[in-house]
Amino acid sequence: MTRLVVHGARKVDAEGLVDDFWLVADGAHITATGTGTGWRQAADGADDGADGASDYRANADPVGSHVIDAHGQWLTPGFIDLHCHGGGGHAYDDGTDELRAALATHRAHGTTRSLVSHVAAPLASLRASLSLVAELTATDPLVLGSHLEGPFLALERRGAHDARFLLEPGPEAVEELIAAARGTLRTATIAPELPNALEAIGVLTEAGAVVGVGHTAADYAQASRAFAVGARLLTHAFNAMPGIHHRAPGPVIAAIENRDVTLELILDGLHVHPSVAALLFREVPGRVALVTDAMAAAGATDGDYRLGGLNVTVHDGLAVLSGTDTIAGSTLTQDAALGNAVTLAGVDPVAAVTALTRTPARVLGEEHRLGLLRAGYVADAVLLDHEWHAHTVVADGSVL
Template identity: 60%
Template sequence: MSVVIHGATKIDADGIVDDFWVAFGSHSILATGIGTGWHGWATADGVSVVNAAGRIVTPGFIDIHGHGGGGHAFDDGADEIHAALAVHRAHGTTRSVISLVANPIETLSASLAAIAELTASDELILGSHLEGPYLAPAQRGAHSQKHLGTPNRDELAQLLSAARGTLRQLTIAPELPGALDAIEQLTDAGVTVAIGHTEADFALTKEAFDRGATLLTHAFNAMPGIKHREPGPVTAALGDPRVALELILDGFHVHPEVARIAFFAAPQRIVLITDAMAAAGANDGEYTLGDLDVTVAAGRAVLSGTDTIAGSTVTQDAALRSALFDSGIDPVLAVRAVTASPARALSFDERFGYLAPGFASDVVLLDANWFVTDVWAAGVPVAQTNAVP
């Protein structure tokens, strides 16, 4: 079965093309072009043809940092992961990394092993992200203090072996004892190391990047900000072309003007993540994140009884609209931040993130106001069940 979409305005990191068409099968994009060249691809048996005049077509979105959605938490096992991902998929996120909050090492090992199985059976799952336990206690955010720890070789080897090659990302505070050595051990094992939940200054963050870290976990959140005499981790990341910066654009985590400055300073290296907890695409109310209680009101999630933000309730299409309309980001750069840049951050950029032959059949159609109308993930149409924008 294959699909031909024609007449759309294509936007990806390569630029904007009007009257664009794309033909794709279940595995990969077969051909693209402009005008009427799609006719030859529309004659085969079983091909479905979509006239997308007036709409925007982009590659599928890639979320490299999320914790759940639709009332379901990624920490709670395979069924909950699938249910949460279905909600994000309807909002355009076709490939996802499963993030885990700090927990006892045995619990994390079991979760990593379960996600390794899911990664083998569901090609839309890219692997796992350990956000804890190697975080600075003073910047722990919504991670339980009692589960935080410091890294050592044997423990990391245990986690790596549980993940069987599917641990894609690990967040670490570089000031912890053993952290810089851990960065080398992890990057040697093919893991993308992110700096985050940290009190590190500019110099230490630079050193962490020199030791192999290539990502900043939710820039500005759970780390020192930018001061004119204390430039901090964000400035270190913005100034280093090897490093990508995660950003949560949900209206609460980062001011739109600060987001605009980040895009201006590193236009090719901003990655819009959701960091979504279970309430994304679901109702306000009481939730849990790991073993912490979270209260969600008007879409803002906080640790119950505190003012500490506990993840977001955003979906990537909403983050994209925030970049476009609240921060005024150029559409090519905004789309890049949910497609090519996250793919590149985790070294998936030869397979995901562009609408070009050979790339995965992950395609999103949006209306002129940037609301998702159709999604194909690995060539399969995704049910549009989302009533929540």
């Protein structure tokens, strides 16, 4: 087992910003952190690696260690994406090989832990997709499970979901999909105004899924009821839902008012204006989760693609249903979302990084092991240059 050492970094995570930071990882977990030169002793096991230790073995790297000198660049925890459909020219719903290729694209951009999102499709197809992800989680710990985005969505707010496959959340369909996931359904989106929706929220929550309100025509009262009965997420805030009106506050205000609710945000500069994104960060500190909602064109080129059963055209990085102006996911990667948060929306780096790490970890109940650069936590980390481009990604203590 090779010991990993990263030193000379400018660390930023939910606990703050620290210069001249180092960490040591043995296997999948961080074993020590500090500042200054103590990393050599910690890596050699000479002491506990306390700050201010003398420069031990100053001219040689610790034996048996993989040492990375960050040269003052940003070091963050690994990013967690709650909402993604593909990347690198590959779609998550096109089979195992395509799924792995798409995951590799996002991992290269810092996403060390992912949910696999499923668009509306025939129930048999959704069952197969959920089962495939369940199998993948058994062999790939970086895949945290599934996000069921379709099929329980409002027709008029369906976005890029195929209208043919939208369903009311009846008990039989809900139980069927839960069973297919075999305990790996982590989040599910639902339009709470649909018949049986409030009951379905309870069933999904009891099965261990975090329910998000989204692709909905719900008003403020309907969204508030959904949060009251257990929904804890707002799927891509502002998109595919009524906006904020001074006499009709809508789902976004209902989510803001409930302190137990986390709000997803697609920060590509296209889905939500940067000034609105900045407003959301100020209004609900620690409750924004930056997601990509990426489709196959993320990390790839403009052109024609498929999303579920629908054709998508990508031009200048904007994905729309072919022949329409309906946005069809994004071409975003999470390092780009981080850069946009800081440079376009003016979000403090600590808050921006938190929205990619600690906050999504908390949504999934994983905050005890993911989302911080702290001893005892999983050794997931991203080195980024000064323009927030990921260039070295570590997951489970290994460089990807």
